[in-house]
Amino acid sequence: MRAEVAVVDGKNPDRGIIEKAGQILKNGGLVAFPTETVYGLGGNALDPEASIKIYAAKGRPSDNPLIVHIAEMGSLEKIAADIPEKARILAGKYWPGPLTMILPKAAIVPGETTGGLDSVAVRFPSDPVAQALIRAAGGFVAAPSANTSGRPSPTRAEHVEEDLGDAIDMILDGGPVGIGLESTIVDFTEKVPVVLRPGYISLEMLEETLGEVRMDRGLLITDENIRPKAPGMKYRHYAPAADLSVVEGPQEKVIAFINQRAKEAAEAGGRTGIIATDETAGRYEEGIVRSIGSREEEEGIARHLYEVLRNFDSDQVSEIYSEAFYTPKMGQAIMNRLLKAAGHKVIHIPEEEEK
Numbered sequence: 001m002r003a004e005v006a007v008v009d010g011k012n013p014d015r016g017i018i019e020k021a022g023q024i025l026k027n028g029g030l031v032a033f034p035t036e037t038v039y040g041l042g043g044n045a046l047d048p049e050a051s052i053k054i055y056a057a058k059g060r061p062s063d064n065p066l067i068v069h070i071a072e073m074g075s076l077e078k079i080a081a082d083i084p085e086k087a088r089i090l091a092g093k094y095w096p097g098p099l100t101m102i103l104p105k106a107a108i109v110p111g112e113t114t115g116g117l118d119s120v121a122v123r124f125p126s127d128p129v130a131q132a133l134i135r136a137a138g139g140f141v142a143a144p145s146a147n148t149s150g151r152p153s154p155t156r157a158e159h160v161e162e163d164l165g166d167a168i169d170m171i172l173d174g175g176p177v178g179i180g181l182e183s184t185i186v187d188f189t190e191k192v193p194v195v196l197r198p199g200y201i202s203l204e205m206l207e208e209t210l211g212e213v214r215m216d217r218g219l220l221i222t223d224e225n226i227r228p229k230a231p232g233m234k235y236r237h238y239a240p241a242a243d244l245s246v247v248e249g250p251q252e253k254v255i256a257f258i259n260q261r262a263k264e265a266a267e268a269g270g271r272t273g274i275i276a277t278d279e280t281a282g283r284y285e286e287g288i289v290r291s292i293g294s295r296e297e298e299e300g301i302a303r304h305l306y307e308v309l310r311n312f313d314s315d316q317v318s319e320i321y322s323e324a325f326y327t328p329k330m331g332q333a334i335m336n337r338l339l340k341a342a343g344h345k346v347i348h349i350p351e352e353e354e355k
């Protein structure tokens, strides 16, 4: 069956539609909905069968736990067995918002939802549609990103339809999302809080509120023996169909290098995709060039990343080259996703030619 797509006002969603979607979740069905980060694929988090359905719809490995979404501060006590003071402080500062916290789970959270772990990931999103749906569903909605596992996360309802239109019951279309990258995940099950996934809320912002915060070693080092602690971060992810490489170095040299590769590909009858910026897009001579936005506006780069990656899938390019985007605030999160999409294929062009 094809999912029903219901267009809702992103700020003030229609009650009737939300009630209907909430009822689907209460009955064990699946509904995709917008959040401020990316679109989520929701199921009742306290219903093991609903979680099993989420894994099946996405083709997601079942050891990759789901984030439980709540819509009231008080709900946290019901699903977390222990809430350290620092977690309360951080929630007070950034909830509702793009922050997920890992805490010891309470007994009511089924192992199917947490991928068998005894901890649970919790987030209180700020998006009004998400909040209304969570309340209508009874307060606890498990929701990974609403994409087929491995593909770029959806930032518009159309992306969800493309991937999951045949696998779920309903899609709430609240328009394009605001942030475009998944939430920052902070693990509170160790003494010092650990960032398991970078996001809009940066390490610096966390340190300002919490003092010492560490980055998960698995995020910093590309060593196969060091596994990221968030099970989901170990998979190749967010990836377009074509082979993607990130080219970093001085801007002029990066442009020249990509132009050379695109020219060689064209001569061999191939087609190259290029991820550029507003400032550089006009400098590329061959291939399909997509601007991710202006380097002056890093939030736009974050918001457009997945859509640009996804759009190359319909262009039949054989390879994609992307500039690097080490922007001041969100650069860590943007490059984390881009490098994962590239399977960590980076071409580094040195400042000076080595002699």
Ligand code: AMP
Pocket: 064, 065, 066, 067, 102, 114, 117, 119, 120, 121, 143, 144, 145, 182, 185, 196, 197, 229, 230, 231, 232, 233
């Ligand atoms: P997604 O739902 O697609 O945004 O992915 C959720 C991310 O949160 C994945 O990388 C999971 O591995 C991670 N995650 C969820 N629950 C836990 C947990 N209890 N401990 C560590 N990581 C978690």
Ligand code: MG
Pocket: 144, 145, 153
């Ligand atoms: Mg995901």
